[in-house]
Amino acid sequence: MGKLKQLQNIFLQSLLEPNLALIDAIDGAPAEKLERLAIYQDGYFYRLYNALVDNFPLLASIMYEDEFSQLITAYIRNYPSHERGLQFFGQQLPNFIRSYYLNNEFLYLSEVAALDVALLSASLAANQSVWQFESLTRLTEQQLEQLNLQFAAHVTCLEFKYNIIELWSSEQLNTLDPVKLDSTQTILIWRKGLVNQYRVISNDLEQQVLKFVLAGVNFNAFCEYLNVNLAAHEEKIGLILQQWVSDELLLNDVKLTNY
Amino acid sequence: MLPPLNGFGLKLRHEHYQEILINPPQLDWFEILSEDYLNVGGNNRYYLEQISQRFPIAMHGVSLSLGGCDPLDLNYLTDIKQLARDINAVHISDHLCWTTHNQLNSHDLLPIPYTAEAVQHIAKRICQTQDFLEQAILVENVSSYLNYSSSELSEWEFINAMLAESNCLLLLDINNVYVNSVNYGFDPLDYIRGLDLSKVAQIHLAGHTQQGKYLIDTHDAPVSQAVWQLYQSTLQLLGRVPPVLLERDDNVPTLAELVAELDIARSLSRG
Secondary structure, eight states, rough: HHHHHHHHHHHHHHHHSOOSSSGGGOOOOOHHHHHHHHHHHHHHHHHHHHHHHHHHHHHHHSSSSHHHHHHHHHHHHHHHOHHHHHGTTTHHHHHHHHHHHHHHGGGHHHHHHHHHHHHHHHSSSOOBOOOOOOHHHHHHHHHHHHHHEOOOOOEEEEEEEEOOOHHHHSGGGSOOOOEEEEEEEEEEEEETEEEEEEEEOHHHHHHHHHHHHTOEEEHHHHHHHHHHHHHGGHHHHHHHHHHHHHHTBOOOOOOGGGO | OOOOOOOOOEEGGGGGGHHHHHSSSSSEEEEEEGGGGTOOOHHHHHHHHHTTTSEEEEEEEEEOOOOSSSOOHHHHHHHHHHHHTTOOSSSSESSEEEEETTTTEEEEEOOOOOOOOHHHHHHHHHHHHOOOOHSSOOOOOEEEEEEEEOSSHHHHHHHHHHHHHHOOOEEEEEEHHHHHHHHTTTOHHHHHSSGGGGEEEEEEOOOOOOTTTEEEEOOSSSSOHHHHHHHHHHHHHHOOOEEEEEOOSSSOOOOHHHHHHHHHHHHTTTT
């Protein structure tokens, strides 16, 4: 296996940062060896490039073609794929954008990329059991106390400093200018049934509850927090949770056999 | 023993999901790219479950990396096994290649040197895979664009040795044989005649693209005339018709056009 491992190491390196280290291992005339290796080097690059074009439609449409091309080319060189499928390639692009552009005026691109990732994630996330009103009513008091309040895998919460939702909602993404908002905008993106949904969370109370749930708590701790800090808003919080159940946001990790 | 699979199938494409359910096409089975459906929900999973209730499904993967040197990915195999159970998959297949190294995924079917060392290495990994999945797998010959100076065997000699050592079955891709015959300058019938044809459990057909003096396995065009001829000759040499699949991954036409192309495969199989 030693020779095979060494060969594969050289081969992969010649794809990640195109070089000619593999040439001696290839059969054929010198010029032909270069052509044959180039088929793999080009194939590697364009497969990942096309995946990023597919996975980041909003980012691609808001950027000039050559700028987008330079950005994703740099990403491919910096973040080789560990993903099983190409549909998941590019998860680190929002982070990469923040380091790629030294000028802060391009930070909105990171938020657009994060929106692309969230929408793709909502579409592809594995099916999970979510709380329905009917299943919640069947819980015992003890189960209710131990209930974890957490979002299902298809739910993403984003915070935007720019008018990304306004840009996204416009018919032509590149007809509006990005504008920094006066305050951060919180967005929930999720899948209900087979259709992606989103909602701007403008209610302060809902934002507060959202942060609490994102921190990972059980229902008991949530109720304690509620009694101490938000007792006056109990009814409104009940409505928020009802909305979340109706939107199929909350993961049901209680085994059915416990009923 | 594999569950029975017969007749002519198409690779399942998301472009055709709704049409398949509304107006089921005249074909016998579908193949899926396993990676499109592993740990995935939403549309893909919904339509796969619906379609798997009406058609047999064969699973075809690209991530086993049978020729690779990283340990076999048990999480991946666990997911494959679970999906196969969920949809009652009839075949599980992958490729004679390596795809990952040091946990990096090339997302390509990279060639292996045809050496005795590689036969032993791959056969061992196929056996481990089959033990884990509790069923025989099919391994597909791949298109390739370079051969190694260290190769000691022809591709078909290597495949025969792999089949003998591992007891797996062969998914014979006729287009890949033809592509390699042009890229390396051999007679594709020598390749087919040289194979242990008793191990052929499925046939793949697809289109390719000319790039300079090489053929590239792009799956973006109809099956070429040369590949149809090789398919006919292969069936004559086989003396039987294994399950046959038509693949299209790019420039995907309407379902009706693909079914019409599949009908060519069906009519040629009648001799």
